[in-house]
Amino acid sequence: MAETTEPLLSITGLRSAYGPIEVLHGIDLTVREGEIVSLVGANGAGKTTLMRCISGVQPIKAGAIRLAGEDIARRPDHARASLGIAHSPEGRQIFGDLSVSENLALGGYHRRDALGPDMEEVYRLFPILRDKSALPAGGLSGGQQQMLAIGRAIMGRPRLLLLDEPSMGLAPVLVDQVFAVVKSLRDRGVTLLMVEQNAYAALSIADRGYVMEQGEITLSGLASELIADPRIREAYLGA
Amino acid sequence: MSELLQFLISGITVGAIYAAIALGFTLIYNASGVVNFAQGEFVVIGGMTAAALIGAGVPVWIAAPLAVIAGMLVGVLLYRLAIRPAGQAPLVSLIIITIGASIFLRGAMQAVFDKQIHRYDGFSGDAPLRVGGATILPQSLWIIGGSVAVFAFLAWFLNRTRAGRGIRATASNRMAAALVGINTGRAMNLSFALSAAIGALAGVLATPVTFTSYDVGVLMALKGFSATMLGGVGSPLGALAGGLLIGLIEALTAGYISSDYKDASAFIVILLVLFLRPQGLFGARIMERV
Ligand SMILES: Nc1ncnc2c1ncn2[C@@H]1O[C@H](COP(=O)(O)OP(=O)(O)OP(=O)(O)O)[C@@H](O)[C@H]1O
Ligand SMILES: [Mg+2]
Numbered sequence: 165m166a167e168t169t170e171p172l173l174s175i176t177g178l179r180s181a182y183g184p185i186e187v188l189h190g191i192d193l194t195v196r197e198g199e200i201v202s203l204v205g206a207n208g209a210g211k212t213t214l215m216r217c218i219s220g221v222q223p224i225k226a227g228a229i230r231l232a233g234e235d236i237a238r239r240p241d242h243a244r245a246s247l248g249i250a251h252s253p254e255g256r257q258i259f260g261d262l263s264v265s266e267n268l269a270l271g272g273y274h275r276r277d278a279l280g281p282d283m284e285e286v287y288r289l290f291p292i293l294r295d296k297s298a299l300p301a302g303g304l305s306g307g308q309q310q311m312l313a314i315g316r317a318i319m320g321r322p323r324l325l326l327l328d329e330p331s332m333g334l335a336p337v338l339v340d341q342v343f344a345v346v347k348s349l350r351d352r353g354v355t356l357l358m359v360e361q362n363a364y365a366a367l368s369i370a371d372r373g374y375v376m377e378q379g380e381i382t383l384s385g386l387a388s389e390l391i392a393d394p395r396i397r398e399a400y401l402g403a
Numbered sequence: 404m405s406e407l408l409q410f411l412i413s414g415i416t417v418g419a420i421y422a423a424i425a426l427g428f429t430l431i432y433n434a435s436g437v438v439n440f441a442q443g444e445f446v447v448i449g450g451m452t453a454a455a456l457i458g459a460g461v462p463v464w465i466a467a468p469l470a471v472i473a474g475m476l477v478g479v480l481l482y483r484l485a486i487r488p489a490g491q492a493p494l495v496s497l498i499i500i501t502i503g504a505s506i507f508l509r510g511a512m513q514a515v516f517d518k519q520i521h522r523y524d525g526f527s528g529d530a531p532l533r534v535g536g537a538t539i540l541p542q543s544l545w546i547i548g549g550s551v552a553v554f555a556f557l558a559w560f561l562n563r564t565r566a567g568r569g570i571r572a573t574a575s576n577r578m579a580a581a582l583v584g585i586n587t588g589r590a591m592n593l594s595f596a597l598s599a600a601i602g603a604l605a606g607v608l609a610t611p612v613t614f615t616s617y618d619v620g621v622l623m624a625l626k627g628f629s630a631t632m633l634g635g636v637g638s639p640l641g642a643l644a645g646g647l648l649i650g651l652i653e654a655l656t657a658g659y660i661s662s663d664y665k666d667a668s669a670f671i672v673i674l675l676v677l678f679l680r681p682q683g684l685f686g687a688r689i690m691e692r693v
Contacts (some may be wrong), residue, residue, distance in 0.1 A: 219582055220581070221578050221581050221582060232574040240586075241581040241582070242581050242584050242585055242587065243584075244584070245582065245583055245584030246584055250582075250583075251582050253578070253579070253582065257576055257578055257579040257582070258576070258579065259571075259572055259576050259579060259580075260575060262571060262572070262575055263573050266568070269568075270568065270572050270580075270583050270585075271583055272583075273565070273568070273572070273584050273585055274581045274583070274584035316583065320583065320584070352584070360581070395551040
């Protein structure tokens with residue numbers, strides 16, 4: 165497939181470390197406008213670290229992170245939200261002592277326009293959040309907190325939405341709901357990069373996928389090809 | 404009857420000072436989770452700076468704001484030079500840093516100012532006003548009004564302004580705050596500046612009634628901290644109520660029993676309340692699932 169336009173996200177040679185221990189050893193990855201891209205890999209491969217580098221809360225040692233062509237690797241973490249990146253992090257990381265509605269409103273912190281319509285949209289996607297809107301978010305169940313974390317990221321009206329294990333802790337019926345939300349977001353023009361434990365589900369809705377092992381990308385391609393790839397089936401799809 | 408009224412007036416006056424100090428604690432706690440034990444020193448910086456300026460002939464309406472600004476600048480320095488460099492150090496280390504800073508500031512004040520006790524005239528004179536059968540100093544009205552104004556400002560600021568919401572979010576979850584676009588360093592800086600300004604304002608208002616010297620900060624911090632614990636850490640309403648309550652208990656004990664017991668009775672009440680309601684009178688019980 166020929167590249168006609170600049171990819172929305174383009175990462176080249178990205179290295180990152182925790183103290184002296186390097187955990188990303190030169191990652192190359194692109195996400196084009198309007199795509200859903202899934203990142204799969206075993207525990208400890210570095211998926212979360214990569215997501216955190218993109219949203220800026222994890223420092224990088226080398227490499228470039230380009231958003232629509234502009235190198236954003238040196239931009240501070242708090243500037244990334246207004247550049248159009250929203251991140252629903254691993255482990256939810258909600259504001260536990262603030263109310264559910266305050267959590268959602270904070271998702272739109274960098275925005276200057278009215279948040280009402282998007283708040284309404286999040287409540288429509290996750291009705292339980294409306295019922296609990298005035299309660300402290302720390303009192304929600306794990307699955308409800310996960311919905312809140314996704315809803316908060318949606319409130320940022322991102323161009324690029326990073327979802328780190330969005331189905332974590334959700335009952336199967338809710339997992340389906342979250343994947344339906346992901347698809348509907350893409351239909352509205354949001355570009356998604358997603359890490360999922362459930363590699364099969366993640367690859368089924370994705371356009372393309374990357375496989376990460378021990379801090380390196382070992383395989384990439386169309387999601388349909390990856391699902392069919394025997395190496396993937398064996399390692400991640402349990403087939 | 405008029406005796407009771409007199410005790411109540413003095414209790415509310417002293418309580419309002421404690422409340423203002425407690426509000427300063429509340430703000431920094433809200434931003435960082437840190438209990439700033441240097442908070443009492445800002446009260447002294449406010450009072451001593453105002454006293455020095457007024458002593459040098461500067462009119463009070465210029466000296467008072469300058470003293471508040473001086474406190475605010477020291478607050479920013481405290482954050483930049485002592486708290487921020489400690490980075491992601493555990494909370495306990497940060498709290499110990501503030502204790503160190505308070506010892507340092509006390510020494511610095513002794514050097515910059517002196518070891519004398521200072522006061523200046525009340526803003527509206529020192530002639531007592533008659534209320535019922537009791538009297539109240541005009542400066543008491545300044546103190547009470549100042550504390551209520553600080554409380555109203557903080558309640559509005561933390562809940563209704565963008566910067567205030569940023570401060571609360573930063574305290575609640577620093578990484579998530581950065582992810583949604585909050586400049587967490589700026590939020591911390593702002594909270595230290597405001598909190599120091601609040602402490603200095605308390606000192607400026609209180610000095611005509613309570614007097615000041617370089618070493619009263621420890622006691623002030625202790626009283627303000629007790630008020631914070633009693634009211635519920637992190638709650639502006641709790642800080643106000645806790646401060647007033649401790650002031651009243653002290654004044655009534657001193658009036659009806661003996662001033663020897665006033666500190667003890669306040670602490671007994673605090674222990675009782677915390678025993679029955681560990682989160683304090685107005686503190687939210689935070690239940691966070693992990
Ligand atoms: N805060 C940290 N400090 C030190 N090392 C860390 C830290 N976080 C992660 N690591 C290490 O970095 C490597 C990559 O971790 P990361 O969390 O990015 O993996 P992951 O692919 O997201 O794993 P999982 O599927 O379990 O979420 C691991 O070896 C991990 O031990
Ligand atoms: Mg992970």
